[in-house]
Amino acid sequence: xxxxxxxxxxxxxxxxxxxxxxxxxxxxxxxxxxxxxxxxxxxxxxxxxxxxxxxxxxxxxxxxxxxxxxxxxxxxxxxxxxxxxxxxxxxxxxxxxxxxxxxxxxxxxxxxxxxxxxxxxxxxxxxxxxxxxxxxxxxxxxxxxxxxxxxxxxxxxxxxxxxxxxxxxxxxxxxxxxxxxxxxxxxxxxxxxxxxxxxxxxxxxxxxxxxxxxxxxxxxxxxxxxxxxxxxxxxxxxxxxxxxxxxxxxxxxxxxxxxxxxxxxxxxxxxxxxxxxxxxxxxxxxxxxxxxxxxxxxxxxxxxxxxxxxxxxxxxxxxxxxxxxxxxxxxxxxxxxxxxxxxxxxxxxxxxxxxxxxxxxxxx
Amino acid sequence: xxxxxxxxxxxxxxxxxxxxxxxxxxxxxxxxxxxxxxxxxxxxxxxxxxxxxxxxxxxxxxxxxxxxxxxxxxxxxxxxxxxxxxxxxxxxxxxxxxxxx
Ligand SMILES: Cc1cc2nc3c(=O)[nH]c(=O)nc-3n(C[C@H](O)[C@H](O)[C@H](O)COP(=O)(O)OP(=O)(O)OC[C@H]3O[C@@H](n4cnc5c(N)ncnc54)[C@H](O)[C@@H]3O)c2cc1C
Numbered sequence: 001x002x003x004x005x006x007x008x009x010x011x012x013x014x015x016x017x018x019x020x021x022x023x024x025x026x027x028x029x030x031x032x033x034x035x036x037x038x039x040x041x042x043x044x045x046x047x048x049x050x051x052x053x054x055x056x057x058x059x060x061x062x063x064x065x066x067x068x069x070x071x072x073x074x075x076x077x078x079x080x081x082x083x084x085x086x087x088x089x090x091x092x093x094x095x096x097x098x099x100x101x102x103x104x105x106x107x108x109x110x111x112x113x114x115x116x117x118x119x120x121x122x123x124x125x126x127x128x129x130x131x132x133x134x135x136x137x138x139x140x141x142x143x144x145x146x147x148x149x150x151x152x153x154x155x156x157x158x159x160x161x162x163x164x165x166x167x168x169x170x171x172x173x174x175x176x177x178x179x180x181x182x183x184x185x186x187x188x189x190x191x192x193x194x195x196x197x198x199x200x201x202x203x204x205x206x207x208x209x210x211x212x213x214x215x216x217x218x219x220x221x222x223x224x225x226x227x228x229x230x231x232x233x234x235x236x237x238x239x240x241x242x243x244x245x246x247x248x249x250x251x252x253x254x255x256x257x258x259x260x261x262x263x264x265x266x267x268x269x270x271x272x273x274x275x276x277x278x279x280x281x282x283x284x285x286x287x288x289x290x291x292x293x294x295x296x297x298x299x300x301x302x303x304x305x306x307x308x309x310x311x312x313x314x315x316x317x318x319x320x321x322x323x324x325x326x327x328x329x330x331x332x333x334x335x336x337x338x339x340x341x342x343x344x345x346x347x348x349x350x351x352x353x354x355x356x357x358x359x360x361x362x363x364x
Numbered sequence: 365x366x367x368x369x370x371x372x373x374x375x376x377x378x379x380x381x382x383x384x385x386x387x388x389x390x391x392x393x394x395x396x397x398x399x400x401x402x403x404x405x406x407x408x409x410x411x412x413x414x415x416x417x418x419x420x421x422x423x424x425x426x427x428x429x430x431x432x433x434x435x436x437x438x439x440x441x442x443x444x445x446x447x448x449x450x451x452x453x454x455x456x457x458x459x460x461x462x463x464x465x
Contacts, residue, residue: 130421137425145400
């Protein structure tokens with residue numbers, strides 16, 4: 001049995017910042033991640049981040065990961081377990097973690113779940129053919145392993161992820177034949193759209209995939225146009241020869257652990273799917289469990305970092321640690337989060353939050 | 365399929381090692397995932413669905429989707445997208461659901 005005060009599951013921007021914030025109060029912290037290095041999504045991002053100055057806007061994602069991991073490494077009271085997967089949280093508060101073919105029991109007074117989100121699938125005939133990849137998977141192949149996902153790619157989705165991953169493919173020497181987007185407008189930032197367009201990649205708005213085809217693996221896709229009611233227009237089919245169809249059609253919170261732990265959940269489309277009901281300090285209906293980052297609502301790295309700090313400080317304060325200083329930092333973090341959500345995208349998030357934020361039992 | 369030049373990234377690779385895929389000798393780098401090594405060698409079909417036997421390939425890359433389960437050194441249901449390559453590994457297309465021994 002491994003004993004600790006605060007266990008954090010997930011070492012992305014949210015989990016890293018939770019570990020730093022909680023660690024600075026003097027709490028005994030255990031940070032658990034299933035990958036072989038810390039950083040979560042950030043380790044795959046070669047572009048300069050948008051967001052606010054305080055959250056490293058203008059710095060490449062990979063470099064933000066290094067900075068955040070250094071802050072954690074500087075704290076002696078924070079232990080890190082890598083290549084370790086959290087399997088379940090049980091009634092007695094025991095967390096099971098698998099690492100290198102062994103299962104460890106972890107007993108923590110507080111658990112912060114910061115496991116991020118997973119990619120959504122899109123329904124079309126033959127979407128199970130090898131060669132239909134999630135955008136994140138294609139990124140992992142290229143940016144972590146240095147392997148091209150294919151030679152010619154059709155990207156599905158013109159949100160920020162679809163645009164950025166298309167650009168990353170061009171950087172890796174992969175041809176992107178086009179980006180299809182079902183909506184009539186491009187969802188991502190125009191700077192990213194301009195970059196791929198300048199590189200000669202067409203963006204087909206009001207288009208979707210009719211089907212994929214191929215003997216055993218993807219050899220091409222049929223795309224077609226949608227009318228103003230999002231219904232396909234027969235006769236507009238176009239055949240594109242590609243060996244990869246890359247899906248960037250949104251993310252859903254990885255909420256399995258929270259369901260399993262019995263936290264009260266709610267389905268909130270604005271936040272990407274099923275999320276835990278929680279109070280303003282991100283404490284769930286189980287007073288020992290907190291959430292932070294994309295698992296609490298799909299948003300951005302910048303908000304994930306601030307949420308991580310709030311959950312980390314909230315958890316420490318609930319254990320009587322950190323005192324006045326932690327309380328002051330908590331107030332500052334909450335103000336930053338409000339500022340981050342002041343734009344038009346933030347409005348959608350706030351509408352979602354109004355449906356899941358409520359007082360939860362506070363005395364553990 | 366390897367990226368030889370990248371404007372931003374430098375890849376730190378382990379030593380080159382050989383392994384087998386269904387008896388065929390292939391090369392990859394120690395410490396990369398088995399799936400990355402297979403993909404780099406042009407292998408795209410990793411498994412088959414149980415009922416309709418449709419081909420399955422690489423998909424999520426983070427060990428959650430079960431699309432890449434293979435038999436490695438005799439052990440079935442290994443998620444090759446997260447399992448790291450070592451010299452001499454015997455990677456095989458899995459037949460059936462695998463048996464616990
Ligand atoms: C292509 C792309 C571009 C982006 N660009 C930007 C940008 O420019 N600016 C911006 O602000 N945001 C950007 N984002 C969004 C940002 O990356 C995410 O919002 C952010 O990473 C979420 O942080 P997180 O810590 O919640 O989750 P993640 O970063 O997903 O980290 C979760 C971690 O938990 C681990 N994990 C999951 N399950 C378990 C388990 N059971 N046990 C142990 N560990 C587990 C995962 O391996 C991972 O390391 C981008 C995202 C993508 C995909």
